[in-house]
Amino acid sequence: MSEYNNLLVETKGAVLIVRINRERALNALNLETVAELQQLFDSYRDNNSIVCVIVTGAGEKAFVAGADIKELADLDSSSGVDLAAKGQHLMMTIQDFPRPVIAAVNGFALGGGTELAMACDIRLASEKAKFGQPEVSLGLIPGYGGTQRLSRLVGRGKALQLILSGEMIGAAEAYRIGLADEVYSPEELMDKAVKLAELIGSKGPVAVTLAKESINRGLDVSLPKGCDLEKANFGSVCGSEDKNEGTRAFLDKRKAEFKGR
Ligand code: CAA
Numbered sequence: 705m706s707e708y709n710n711l712l713v714e715t716k717g718a719v720l721i722v723r724i725n726r727e728r729a730l731n732a733l734n735l736e737t738v739a740e741l742q743q744l745f746d747s748y749r750d751n752n753s754i755v756c757v758i759v760t761g762a763g764e765k766a767f768v769a770g771a772d773i774k775e776l777a778d779l780d781s782s783s784g785v786d787l788a789a790k791g792q793h794l795m796m797t798i799q800d801f802p803r804p805v806i807a808a809v810n811g812f813a814l815g816g817g818t819e820l821a822m823a824c825d826i827r828l829a830s831e832k833a834k835f836g837q838p839e840v841s842l843g844l845i846p847g848y849g850g851t852q853r854l855s856r857l858v859g860r861g862k863a864l865q866l867i868l869s870g871e872m873i874g875a876a877e878a879y880r881i882g883l884a885d886e887v888y889s890p891e892e893l894m895d896k897a898v899k900l901a902e903l904i905g906s907k908g909p910v911a912v913t914l915a916k917e918s919i920n921r922g923l924d925v926s927l928p929k930g931c932d933l934e935k936a937n938f939g940s941v942c943g944s945e946d947k948n949e950g951t952r953a954f955l956d957k958r959k960a961e962f963k964g965r
């Protein structure tokens with residue numbers, strides 16, 4: 705039996721697939737689900753048998769339709785800060801997860817759903833996906849990092865347009881503005897996500913981890929500081945066994961066998 709009430713977790717080879725499983729509430733993130741996701745990502749942090757994680761929603765209709773509005777209805781100022789802190793901590797854990805995390809956005813990704821997708825490294829969307837930050841319609845603002853990550857991803861103007869209007873957009877528009885990285889038919893979405901995860905998983909693990917870190921951390925600092933970070937990480941990969949194996953395999957015209965160290 706699963707140790708989670710609201711998650712379905714499976715492995716496909718070295719790819720971990722996590723399905724948010726609250727179909728009756730369109731996979732809305734109640735606090736229990738946030739806590740379960742936090743526990744899951746914490747427990748896999750040092751597990752190197754996993755090369756990539758895919759996050760998706762159970763069923764055909766929703767990725768995640770937001771934070772759970774039933775819980776939001778009872779918040780006051782202090783419990784609001786507490787809820788935002790828990791959600792933000794989870795999103796940061798996913799962003800800082802040492803292996804890549806792919807969002808397979810299979811349907812509604814609203815509010816906390818768009819925020820969850822944005823905390824992931826790459827967003828693959830089904831043609832049926834719908835993105836949006838509709839919090840202002842509820843008299844709220846995004847609380848799981850949406851005001852910060854959306855503007856970084858799509859620019860200030862588009863982020864303001866989407867967050868102030870609460871407008872929902874389809875997959876094609878999300879792709880056009882850079883919120884979705886690829887769009888696939890619903891039938892092929894998971895297959896494409898697994899293939900991308902396996903492709904990434906075939907590369908040098910130390911390099912993948914440090915490339916992710918260099919991009920994500922670099923975006924939060926000035927360009928010279930970001931380049932310093934890249935330089936330090938370049939030094940780290942140059943000291944790895946994987947780099948010796950990868951360059952040697954190229955020169956020997958054979959496939960590299962990376963060890964992840
Ligand atoms: N929280 C709790 N329950 C939700 C939910 C949510 N975010 N979204 C949907 N549900 C529930 C509905 O209440 C409904 O439950 P019942 O069957 O018990 O009535 C069930 O899921 C199915 O939903 P609908 O009947 O509404 O389905 P629909 O196809 O008519 O509409 C929808 C789909 C447009 C996604 C609509 O459900 C909707 O607008 N949902 C709310 C989206 C939203 O506002 N999300 C942002 C939440 S705020 C947030 O996320 C804050 C933050 O950043 C931390």
